[in-house]
Amino acid sequence: MSMVREGLLYSKEHEWVRLEGDVAFVGITHFAQEQLGDVVYAELPEKGAAVRQHSSMGVVESVKAASDLYAPVSGEILERNIKVIEKPELVNLDPYGDGWMVRVRPTDRGELGVLLSAAAYREHIGESPGTGGD
Amino acid sequence: MRRSPESGARTAEPALEPLLVELARAGRGGGHVPDADASAVIPARFRRTVPLALPELVEQQVVRHFTHLAQLNYSVDTGFYPLGSCTMKYNPKVNDRAAALAGFADLHPLQPEADTQGALRLIWELERLLAGITGMAEISLQPAAGAHAEFTSLLMFKAFHAGRGEGARRRRIIVPNSAHGTNSSSAALCGYVVTTVPSDPRGNVDLAALRAALGDDVAGMMLTNPNTLGLFEEHLEAVMAAVHGCGGLMYGDGANMNALLGIARPGDLGFDVLHLNLHKTFSTPHGAGGPGAGPVCATPALAPYLPVPRVIRSEEGRFRLDSQRPQSVGRVRAGHGNFGVLVRAYTYIRQLGEEGLRATGEDAVLAANYLLSRLRPTFDVAFDRPCMHELVLTLAAQKSAGASALDVAKALIDEGFHPPTVYFPLSVPEAMMIEPTETEPKETLDAFADALLRIAALVRTDPAAVRAAPLSAPLARLDEVRAARNPALTWERASS
């Protein structure tokens, strides 16, 4: 699996965003899940919650680390991925697919401008191979 | 270490030792107390209606079960336990005997003072002894552990600043990046915002970064000295001056006090409040995780804020409890703290005396530096200068060669040793933190160093063998991911 998917937007905190019409799918990147190790628990915001860009909206945990999940865009949570809550290993197995975390309706599409392209994110993790988030 | 299946119990899955519930049979047990039925005196609406499904066993089964379990443990009494930052020194047996004396063990915390003069006196005397050892003025023995003492001390900071009208302004606590996790967590529990400062290239607090972080909104700084790298802070006086200069207080985390016994006193070094871990420095057994005791030691300026009650001595030499301390933060634990731990520490200090205490610090420092001299040619040292009571290696090179600090730790189990602390401090990659303590003879230190060197050689030739360790322990490596993903925290859940 390639570390960084083309066609997605990325945050510096290692979340990805995939736009489908006026809805955004959000997850954590392959790089982030690799840094974190086996994911054992995900706490995701409930449907209807309002999240703010760059603010913590949940937590992803491995055995020995807890990482805040930051909202890459402000908006309203339309759905959280119950499958990830029930089977957190999906985040490791398929971070860009079945391991997605929430669906958000962005309130300000202008915010997308601060997110990184795949190329820029690739450069970001090349430069700062730190931990996946917090 | 061995296994037991002669109990005949069928276990739900392969196991070292059956569970109590797997050993139990209905109707077994009894004989410890006469049977009785309370229904005559408990109104029906309050009586237990849900079943009480505790396991039913005869005493012999219980004895074998817990004996088998004990045999699965590694302990200080089994062998060398160089767990960095935990001071796993030998625990003299006379201390346990002292704590078990009827006058101490069979004493109720609310008995009248006339009946508890010996216990109160022991508390008072232990406070005096610790004051001499630390150079601090007054001490409370109430906190039950180091983290409890940190919380108590930060409440004292809060009260001190509030008393000067600066409570609302001083909202930040400075914590070095090498600190124990409890420091940040205790500060947060106290409502403080934590500012972390980095280390400099010699393992000290980065002085420039500290000065930049200071301001009149700082309540104080929490400093472990020697720090968790086993290094004495080279700019200690400058750190003190900077923090005090902005009106902040200095908190000493005494987790590493073993290095300083008889060598330097935190009170003389400028700390305002200090905690001790009696279960580390003063040889009280760690009890598989507890109990401990965390005395809080204060300068005269901070002493009025210590928890109540305090033990005081009258002119006639009688001891009594005093709660009339209006500036006190209050009570932090019921009773008189972990008294049984206090008795052990008192006995230990009295047996060592002035010279023994001094030898303790010296021998602890010498043992760590000796291990350092044996390991330095082969392993990378996090910060290469003389250490105090513990040393921190960085196993990044071994990791690149195919075996991580965790793998090397597990391989030490096969060599017959308890592994050192690994992955702490967090600021050191692949950290391995070794604290030999003063109670191990040179032969043990050599055997341990030889084992580590053998493992290092194996990492170069066959890292997969190191990754496979341990092979000789009761269990192979455990699946922590499984435990966290599907928590089975009681037998109810394990069987479902």
Add this chain to the structure above:
Amino acid sequence: MLAAVGVRTVDELLEVIPPHARRPSLDAPAGLSELEVAAEVVALASQDRPAGNGPFFLGAGSYRRYIPAAVPALAARSEFLTAYTPYQPEVSQGTLQAIWEYQSLIAELLAMEVANSSLYDGSTAVAEAAMLAARVTGRSRVVVSASVHPEHRAVLATYAKGPDLDVVEVADEAALLLAAPGAACLITQNPAFRGDIVDLRALAEAAHAAGALAIASVDPIACAVLEPPGACGVDVAIGDGQGLGIPLSFGGPSVGIMAVRADLVRQLPGRIVGATRDARGVRGFVNTLQTREQHIRREKATSNICTNEAVYAIHAAVYLSLLGPRGLAAVAARSALTAHRAAARLASIPGCAVTNAGPFLWEFTLRLPRAAAAVRDAVLAFGIVAGHPLTGDDPNELLVACTELTTDADIDALADALTRVLA
């Protein structure tokens, strides 16, 4: 060793220490041999009067109970006593399985779903429970009944200054239920400090109706005969486990109990052991859900606790295994039956009356015609510890406790002494 290190004296390793502070005098006396120090502590201990020296009716949160011989023989084995926290599970299965069984036994006894591996004691458990409730509800008002041990309330008040909780103390259970709206939690104790049996169902109903958590500090042995907190809808059950085979030891160490509903497990403070398997498929145990804890989550941890009371949790596990359900119920019942005989006998002394408003279990409040503290001291001259003088509004009240060790002869002796003192 010095030569290997490359120094002539240890002092050369200590030059980093500020010269003015190096090599202080410690003001400590000279050292002693084991024989001498043993004699010294015996001399100190002999200045105390052990609880077992005569009839003993003092309880108030700490109880002199029968400790089966096998409890210390097993739980204080040095493989448990001199081990550290089980950081290396492969060589710590003894500790880990014993603590996991403690969690299981406590959960069963309290009818709760999950228990942690211990807190310091009952008083700090009250404070931890209140902070848990504040986190869960996002509210800061903590309402606590006067039925909770006064020292535990004092500890709660101290802790509250940290996270800035607003602690409201109410005089009785009725006031507690009425104070629920807007509260993070309601906290009570069963049996109450004055000995009364408390209705935990009413507590849970009132708390839940207001979106607050119901917290009950319970005596674990009482749970063998009283409806346990989990069966009453309590969210967080806490208590002090001293009665479970742990000596009085002047109030510590004991073991702080905390158990919760399953959905609160990630808010639990302290260590938790979970079952798993090793690489060969053999059952084993590890510390788990550690991301709640200070060494990982630091300032976001559920608590700062790390060192706990593990070896006393193991004492409790051995005690409960030895006694089993029948033995434990017998301990509770014998204590209660004896207390009711004592209450009847003492209330028959002229000027004395039992003042508990409702049913009590093994401890009761005796109103004396004179100040209780003075009467207690006068009875002490007969070699009898009569109880705990209450410091509330009525200075004449004495809290009297019985356990399975209390005999009818003890009751006779106390009744006779009181009669003479009050005559």
